[in-house]
Amino acid sequence: MAALSELGAPRSGPPAVNAVHETGGPDDALVRAAQHGDRIAFGLLYARYSRMVHGILLARVPFSDVDDLVQDVFLQALPRLTTLREISRFPGWLASIARNRATDFHRRTKPTDEFDEQSDSAQSSTSAPSANHSSHSSAEAHAALDAIRSLPDTYREPLILRLVEGMTGPEIAARTGLTHGSVRVNLHRGMQQLREILGRKASPPTGGAQ
Amino acid sequence: MTKNPTNPENEKMLNDDYLWNASGTPDPEIQRLESLLADFRQADRALILPAQIPAAPRRFRALLIPMLSLPRLAAAAGILLAAGLTLFFFTRPKPAPEAGPAWDVANLQGSPQIGAKAIAANQAAAKLHVGQTIVTNADSRASLSQADLGEIRIDPNSRVRLVQTDANRKRIQLDVGTIHAAIWAPPGTFVVDTPSAVAIDLGCSYTLHVSPDGSGELHTTYGWVGFHLHGRDSFIPAGAMCSTRPALGPGIPYFEDATPAFREAVAQFDSNSENSADRSAALAKILSEARAHDALSLWHLLSRANATERAEVCARFAALVPPPNGVTRAGILNLDQSMLDLWWNSLGLGEISTWRFWQQSAYPQPSANTQELLQKKQSLSKP
Numbered sequence: 173m174a175a176l177s178e179l180g181a182p183r184s185g186p187p188a189v190n191a192v193h194e195t196g197g198p199d200d201a202l203v204r205a206a207q208h209g210d211r212i213a214f215g216l217l218y219a220r221y222s223r224m225v226h227g228i229l230l231a232r233v234p235f236s237d238v239d240d241l242v243q244d245v246f247l248q249a250l251p252r253l254t255t256l257r258e259i260s261r262f263p264g265w266l267a268s269i270a271r272n273r274a275t276d277f278h279r280r281t282k283p284t285d286e287f288d289e290q291s292d293s294a295q296s297s298t299s300a301p302s303a304n305h306s307s308h309s310s311a312e313a314h315a316a317l318d319a320i321r322s323l324p325d326t327y328r329e330p331l332i333l334r335l336v337e338g339m340t341g342p343e344i345a346a347r348t349g350l351t352h353g354s355v356r357v358n359l360h361r362g363m364q365q366l367r368e369i370l371g372r373k374a375s376p377p378t379g380g381a382q
Numbered sequence: 383m384t385k386n387p388t389n390p391e392n393e394k395m396l397n398d399d400y401l402w403n404a405s406g407t408p409d410p411e412i413q414r415l416e417s418l419l420a421d422f423r424q425a426d427r428a429l430i431l432p433a434q435i436p437a438a439p440r441r442f443r444a445l446l447i448p449m450l451s452l453p454r455l456a457a458a459a460g461i462l463l464a465a466g467l468t469l470f471f472f473t474r475p476k477p478a479p480e481a482g483p484a485w486d487v488a489n490l491q492g493s494p495q496i497g498a499k500a501i502a503a504n505q506a507a508a509k510l511h512v513g514q515t516i517v518t519n520a521d522s523r524a525s526l527s528q529a530d531l532g533e534i535r536i537d538p539n540s541r542v543r544l545v546q547t548d549a550n551r552k553r554i555q556l557d558v559g560t561i562h563a564a565i566w567a568p569p570g571t572f573v574v575d576t577p578s579a580v581a582i583d584l585g586c587s588y589t590l591h592v593s594p595d596g597s598g599e600l601h602t603t604y605g606w607v608g609f610h611l612h613g614r615d616s617f618i619p620a621g622a623m624c625s626t627r628p629a630l631g632p633g634i635p636y637f638e639d640a641t642p643a644f645r646e647a648v649a650q651f652d653s654n655s656e657n658s659a660d661r662s663a664a665l666a667k668i669l670s671e672a673r674a675h676d677a678l679s680l681w682h683l684l685s686r687a688n689a690t691e692r693a694e695v696c697a698r699f700a701a702l703v704p705p706p707n708g709v710t711r712a713g714i715l716n717l718d719q720s721m722l723d724l725w726w727n728s729l730g731l732g733e734i735s736t737w738r739f740w741q742q743s744a745y746p747q748p749s750a751n752t753q754e755l756l757q758k759k760q761s762l763s764k765p
Contacts, residue, residue, distance in 0.1 A: 222424060223423075223424050226423075226424035227424075235422055239424075312418055313419055313421065313422070316415055334401065335416055335419050336419045336422045337424060338420070338423060341401070342402075342403055356398075356402055359398070359401055360398050363398075363412070367411065
């Protein structure tokens with residue numbers, strides 16, 4: 173927004189482009205520039221990482237609150253950026269802030285407003301997407317999201333990043349700081365469990381009908 | 383992870399290319415889930431940074447290490463005592479912020495409220511600060527004003543929050559209710575967030591209504607307004623209106639003097655999914671009822687229609703408003719942005735570069751240093 177567009181020039185001068193180029197990848201260079209007060213660099217980091225933050229939050233909090241919390245996460249990260257010593261750990265560091273923000277969200281939310289999978293689904297008409305969907309497919313979308321959210325943490329985060337945010341496995345690994353191997357295993361096992369859950373929902377047991 | 387091909391799970395995983403990186407044979411179930419869940423995807427909302435960045439919280443360890451000597455420990459004890467006393471006096475709940483930039487508020491009727499405080503009818507200096515919300519009930523109305531922005535009148539049963547006010551951007555959030563905005567700030571300065579779209583003033587006055595279900599309606603009386611959500615843009619010039627619904631975003635705008643059949647058909651087109659019979663019928667009605675003036679709606683239809691529909695819309699549009707030089711049928715069917723912009727400009731409803739400028743300022747571009755760096759990286763990564 174305006175605050176970003178007005179701040180292209182760093183306050184105290186980031187490392188020279190060539191030096192940055194030789195010592196780190198583009199993300200590292202952006203993090204370093206952002207640490208030196210370059211808000212445009214921070215804006216670029218936002219552009220690159222906001223999908224990941226969105227996915228991490230969507231795995232944990234109601235859809236209607238996710239956009240605001242994404243902003244919160246980056247606003248929390250900005251002043252703390254100077255405390256990040258190992259620049260290469262930026263992805264994992266940012267992901268931790270997002271997870272902590274989600275935890276904090278639940279801690280601060282009044283009991284009556286607590287995230288509840290059922291009510292979250294039920295309020296789809298006001299807080300969740302219905303774009304281009306009939307009410308039937310919107311309900312199906314909610315059911316699918318709820319099914320992913322019912323998976324263990326390890327699986328639901330990569331699955332949301334893959335299926336909702338449209339990131340590929342390698343992108344997820346790069347953005348979250350996890351290894352390709354762990355992301356691939358988690359995606360694979362998570363998808364297996366998700367298929368089982370969705371399969372059960374599609375064909376409920378017919379016990380009693382003799 | 384090391385893949386052991388003798389392990390059946392690993393073997394399956396090796397065939398999971400579509401799940402892994404969207405390559406290989408598409409998995410129909412994953413494709414279906416991707417399509418179903420796409421609307422939960424992150425909207426293209428820009429980051430709003432404060433003008434002043436708060437100081438980073440200092441690490442406890444960094445504070446502790448310099449204090450590890452006896453005189454300093456004594457001083458630390460004193461500081462802790464003082465901090466305890468301070469904490470004692472300051473732990474009560476605090477009201478919403480009443481400092482920093484603010485807009486003037488006037489009571490036009492009844493008792494509008496900012497937080498728990500009612501604004502008296504004759505109150506001279508009521509202010510709405512960033513972060514505060516003004517609420518009107520069924521019997522009250524209020525106005526917000528700011529010298530270099532304009533005036534916003536708030537109707538009964540409305541809730542408006544001041545989100546941002548600085549030299550380049552004034553932003554409010556309309557949760558519910560109706561506002562009438564008369565803006566003299568430069569185009570692109572005044573932005574209203576609603577639950578279903580973002581309204582960007584492009585030099586105008588307009589009325590914006592948000593229903594309790596989050597849907598909205600915008601009527602422009604002078605100049606034009608941009609309505610934006612999820613990469614979907616609608617431009618609403620004077621005399622036109624546009625509806626918006628949560629997640630769907632802004633619909634197709636139309637002039638309020640269009641025939642009832644045309645207006646009904648636009649609403650039908652907006653609310654029916656692609657390939658439905660109702661949508662086909664609605665499109666046919668739109669095209670048969672359209673006057674030259676309704677090219678506004680047809681221009682928006684070009685980018686909302688599927689390929690088959692687009693060819694029909696393009697033909698009707700060209701019959702009503704001949705395309706200017708530089709615009710070809712093939713380019714329009716491929717949604718060439720520069721050609722669409724040229725055709726829009728030929729309608730005489732507003733210069734689209736204003737909007738493109740707003741988009742560029744809303745979504746930060748790389749600084750010169752960063753651009754140079756990225757270009758070098760890209761050239762290095764090329765084989």
